[in-house]
Amino acid sequence: MTEVSQTESAVVKQCCANIYGSEAARYLLGDSFHPGGLRLTEEIGLLLSLGPESLVLDVASGKGTSAIFLAEKFGCKVIGIDLSERNVTDANAAAASHGVSSLVTFRLGDAEALPFTAGIxxxxxxxxxxxxxxxxxxxxxxxxxxxxxxxxxxxxxxxxDKLSIPGLDGLLAWIACIGDAQSLQRYADWLSSTGLVIQVAEQRSHYLREMVQGIRSKLLVAEIMIGLKKLDIPGLDLGKAKAFSSAAQEAIAAGYLGYGIVVATKNS
Ligand SMILES: C[S@@+](CC[C@H](N)C(=O)[O-])C[C@H]1O[C@@H](n2cnc3c(N)ncnc32)[C@H](O)[C@@H]1O
Incomplete structure (x- = not known):
């Protein structure tokens, strides 16, 4: 599904923002909500040639971990936008506790309607x-x-790289970034259709394998701790999460599901 009605679109976006602002997401994913964590963020930062003179926009900045890291690593200024109010509040608090509030700020915003003037x-x-x-x-x-x-x-x-993968459909799949995931080539095509010129388009699927393995270990621990009444994670449906992560693991092993990077330039 690549085009949806405006109502469906609003529901999907809000669900996504709510889930990624939740305790369950933080428990399962830590502070960095993407495969590869800050290792991959650093790799992309280098491909973007970031330095102290750069003004960077982090679209869908989550808890702000990557934006803060980029400011600390490359000395650049970063503005993060995210659809989740809770994430924006947490991210601004994290920037303050890292002492980088003069370099990094976060605000509410939608990737499909960026609240900025052109060319900045x-x-x-x-x-x-x-x-x-x-x-x-x-x-x-x-x-x-x-x-x-x-x-x-x-x-x-x-x-x-497969239209439908058993056990990985529906709203949960969309929120877990799988439902409407596309091939690397499709992502590159969307960027190049705007006039951007593709520099790099490469798979980094081992990072997804690592992440899913980490989530499965955490679910195992959570199951034991919840059984002992020593842990409560509101919003986490253990049964669904286990079935989902197991289907994801199979799809990664079969080569249908992966992780990749695309870097493109706006040529003058
Ligand atoms: C998987 S998390 C990734 C967060 C962060 N980029 C990271 O790697 O840690 C997805 C994020 O996208 C945000 N999001 C979803 N739809 C959005 C939209 N239309 N505009 C801005 N942020 C959005 C969610 O609130 C969530 O924080």
């Missing part, structure tokens, strides 16, 4: 979120619009 960012980062946007075409056009000439965009995302 040197770089855009979008990690594990592009595939959840109901209109990827709109989001790609927005990326191109707010980039300066010569600016670069780097996305990392779940890749899917």
């Amino acid at each position: 960012f040197d770089a855009i980062l979008c990690e594990c979120a592009f595939c959840t946007f109901p209109s990827k075409q709109l989001a790609a056009s927005e990326f191109e619009r707010v980039l300066k000439d010569g600016g670069r965009v780097g996305i990392s995302d779940i890749t899917k």
Whole structure:
């Protein structure tokens, strides 16, 4: 499903924002909500040629972990936008506790309608979120619009090379970034259709394998702790989460599901 009605689109976006603001997401994923964590963020930061002079937009910045890391690592200024109010509040608090509030700020915003004037960012980062946007075409056009000439965009995302994968359909799949995940080539095509020029399009699927393994271990611990009444994670349906992660593991092993990066430039 690549195009949805406006009502469906609003529901999907809000569900996604609520889930990724929740305790359950933090328990299962930690602070960095994408495969590869900050190792992959650093790799993309290097491909984006970030430095102290760069103004970076982190689209769908989650808890702010990547944006704060980029400011600390490369000295750049970063603005993060996210649809979840809770994430924006937590991310601003995290920037303050890292002492980087002068470099990094977070605000509410929708990737499909970026709240910025044209041509102001040197770089855009979008990690594990592009595939959840109901209109990827709109989001790609927005990326191109707010980039300066010569600016670069780097996305990392779940890749899917089979239309439907058993056990990985429905709203949960969409929120877990799987439902509307696409092939690496499709992501590259969306960016290049706006005039951006593709520099890199490569798989990094081992990071997804690691992440799903980590989630499965945490679910096992959670099951024991919840049974002993030593843990309560509101919003976590253990049975569904276990079945879902097992289906994901099989799809990764079969090569249908993966993770990849695309970097593109806005040529003047
Ligand atoms: C899988 S998390 C990734 C968060 C972060 N990029 C990271 O890697 O840690 C997806 C994020 O996308 C945000 N999101 C979903 N749809 C969005 C939209 N249309 N505009 C902005 N943020 C959105 C969610 O609130 C969530 O924080």
